[in-house]
Amino acid sequence: MNYTNLFDSIKAKAFRGKSSDIDSIMRTLDEGDFPISRAVDFYLGFVTNDEGLERLSHYLFSGTQIQRNYCALFFERRNDWELINKAYDDGCIDAIQAYSR
Secondary structure, three states: OOHHHHHHHHHHHHHHOOHHHHHHHHHHHOOOOHHHHHHHHHHHHHOOOHHHHHHHHHHHHHOOHHHHHHHHHHHHHOOOHHHHHHHHHOOOOOHHHHHOO
16 A cells, blocks of 8 residues: 555645545545554644534544544544533543543
């Protein structure tokens, strides 16, 4: 696998932050590849536009377990505790996902 090209693609999608880009990034987490998951974790930090943030919020509440976990990490780093608390209260993430750093 050519990680360089994949990582460049993930980075570009994170910068664009369109819903379809976020969907594509989130699908890569389901592959269970550690280097890819680390890249996703890093590059999600580049998502700053409203469309991308809204889509990441969708995955925090409706994604697979790993998708919710990475979205929780993302929103924790942004100090978006209102959203993290809601996801925890709704049972979407557990206390470890919500409150450990």
